[in-house]
Amino acid sequence: MTCIQGFICAVPTANRTAFIAHAGKAAAAFRDQGCLSAVECWGDDVPGGEVTSFPAAVKAGEEDTVVFSWYVWPSKAVHDKVMQGPMDDPRLSPETNPMPFDGKRVVFGAFEPVLELGAPRPGGYVDGFVVPVPRHRRDEFVAFAEACDPVFMDHGASWIMEAWGLDVPEGKLTDFRRAVQAGEDEEVVFSWVQWPDRAARDAGNAKIMSDPRLADKEMPFDGKRLIFGGFEPVVEV
Numbered sequence: 513m514t515c516i517q518g519f520i521c522a523v524p525t526a527n528r529t530a531f532i533a534h535a536g537k538a539a540a541a542f543r544d545q546g547c548l549s550a551v552e553c554w555g556d557d558v559p560g561g562e563v564t565s566f567p568a569a570v571k572a573g574e575e576d577t578v579v580f581s582w583y584v585w586p587s588k589a590v591h592d593k594v595m596q597g598p599m600d601d602p603r604l605s606p607e608t609n610p611m612p613f614d615g616k617r618v619v620f621g622a623f624e625p626v627l628e629l630g631a632p633r634p635g636g637y638v639d640g641f642v643v644p645v646p647r648h649r650r651d652e653f654v655a656f657a658e659a660c661d662p663v664f665m666d667h668g669a670s671w672i673m674e675a676w677g678l679d680v681p682e683g684k685l686t687d688f689r690r691a692v693q694a695g696e697d698e699e700v701v702f703s704w705v706q707w708p709d710r711a712a713r714d715a716g717n718a719k720i721m722s723d724p725r726l727a728d729k730e731m732p733f734d735g736k737r738l739i740f741g742g743f744e745p746v747v748e749v
Contacts, residue, residue, distance in 0.1 A: 513587065513588075513624060513625065514548070514584055514585060514586060514587065514624075514625060515584075515585040515586075515587055515588040515590070515591045515622055515623070515624065515678065516582055516583070516584060516585075516622070516623040516624070516625060516673070516675040516702065517582065517583040517584075517585060517591060517620065517621075517622055517623075518581070518582050518620065518621055518622075518623055518675070518688075518702040519579070519580075519581040519582070519583075519618060519619065519620045520566060520569055520570050520578065520579065520580055520581075520618070520619040520620075520642075520688075520691070521570055521578075521579050521581075521613055521614075521617060521618040521619065522567075522570040522571065522572035522573070522576040522577070522578055522579075522613060522614065522617050523576060523577055523578075523579050523612065523613040524575055524576055524577075524612070524613065525575060525576065525577045526575070527612040527613065528554065528577070528746075530612035531552075531554075531579070531612050531613065531746075532552075532746050532747055534609055534610070534611060534612055535552045535581075535746075535747045536747050536749070537603040537609050538603055538604055538609065539552070539583070539747055539749035540603060540749055541601045541603035541604050542583060542594065542604075543749050544601075545594045545601075546585065546586060546590050546594060547583050547584065547585055547594075547749075548584045548585060548586060549583070549584045549632070549748075549749065550581070550582070550583045550584070550747070550748070550749045551581060551582055551632075551638075551745050551747065551748050551749075552579060552581040552745070552746055552747035552748075553579065553580045553581060553638045553640065553743030553744060553745050553746065554577060554579060554743060554744050554745075554746045555577045555578040555579065555580070555741060555742075555743055556637075556710070556741075556742050556743055556744045557710075557741060557742030558577075558578045558741035558742065558743070559740075559741065561739065563693070563736050563737055564691065564692050564693060564736075564737050564738075564739045565739050565741075566578045566580070566640070566642075566691075566739050566740075566741045568691075569619055569642070569686060569688075569690075569691035569692075569739060570617045570618070570619055570686055570691075571617050571685065571686060578741065578743075579613075579743075580638065580640040580704070580741065580743045582673075582702075582704070588622060588624070588678060588679070591622060616684070616685050616686075617685055617686050618686070619683070619686045619687055619688055619691055620681075620688075621677060621678075621679060621680035621681065621687075621688045621700065621702070622677075622678045622679040622680070623675035623676060623677055623678050623680075623700075623701075623702045624675060624676050624678045625673060625674070625675050625676075626650075626653075626654050626657070626674050626675065626676045627654060627657045627658060627661065627672070627673075627674040628671075628672065628673050628674070629661050629662065629665055629669075629671070629672040630665060630669065630670050630671040630672060630706075631670070631671055632670075632671050632706065633670050633671065633706065633708070634748060635709075635745060635748075636670065636706050636707055636708055636709060636745065637706070637707045637708070637709050637710045637712070637713045637742065637743070637744060637745075638704050638705070638706050638707070638742070638743045638744075638745060639704065639705040639707070639713060639717075639740065639741070639742055639743075640703070640704050640740065640741055640742075640743055641701075641702075641703040641704065641705075641738060641739070641740045642688060642691055642692055642700060642701070642702055642703070642738075642739045643692060643700075643701050643703075643733050643734075643735075643737065643738040643739070644689075644692040644693065644694035644695070644698040644699070644700055644701075644733060644734065644737055645676075645698060645699055645700075645701050645732060645733040646697055646698050646699075646732070646733070647697055647698065647699050648697070649732040649733070650676065650699070652732040653674075653676075653701065653732045653733065654674075656729065656730075656731065656732050657674045659725075659729060660725075660726060660729055661674070663720055663723050663725050663726060664705055664716065664720060667715075667716040667717075667719045667720050667723070668707060668708065668712045668713075668715065668716035669705050669706065669707055669716060670706050670707060670708060671704075671705070671706040672703070672704070672705050672706070673703060673704055674701065674703045675701065675702045675703065676699060676701055677699040677700040677701065677702070680699075680700050688700045688702070691739060692737045692738070692739060693737050694737075701733075710742070710744075713742065
């Protein structure tokens with residue numbers, strides 16, 4: 513089974529060009545070590561929230577933009593081998609390819625796909641989501657996604673991925689569990705919906721909100737701690 517490596521980080525908005533160059537080199541290096549694909553998405557419509565949000569998850573300031581990213585690996589074993597091995601590729605060296613953002617605030621983790629609809633397409637627009645789900649309700653969550661996600665596809669989405677937490681470490685400043693205030697009995701889910709463009713996303717979400725097929729669906733998680741936002745892909749390898 514493939515392994516999804518998910519990331520959230522805060523990048524100074526002024527460093528957008530430098531970030532794209534840095535991320536492109538790093539993604540190409542991981543591709544050469546077995547990564548199947550990598551996508552880095554720049555925040556475009558990322559709201560704050562009263563309880564949780566993407567900006568709060570990475571302690572983003574007014575001068576920062578939130579980035580939502582994922583790397584797809586053939587398996588958890590391949591992912592672990594590369595991540596735990598020596599980073600001797602110059603494209604991964606902080607000396608030759610320095611990070612134009614605060615690495616201490618990067619949120620990361622490994623996830624396993626539990627539902628995928630459609631297929632990836634170049635470019636487009638991405639809605640990213642992170643939510644805590646009680647571990648004992650995993651099957652309920654998958655059933656909920658199987659019922660609801662086709663509605664998104666019917667209204668214009670091109671690709672949907674739902675991934676369940678597999679190895680989600682705690683961090684000193686930020687981490688996925690803290691991002692959604694996950695309890696000890698909860699696991700983190702990392703998801704995205706790809707649309708052809710921002711206009712299709714806005715129109716599709718408006719229709720989804722009024723679709724009667726979702727009216728009686730009970731969420732198997734606390735919706736108040738769901739974090740979400742809209743992003744533009746800027747690196748695709």
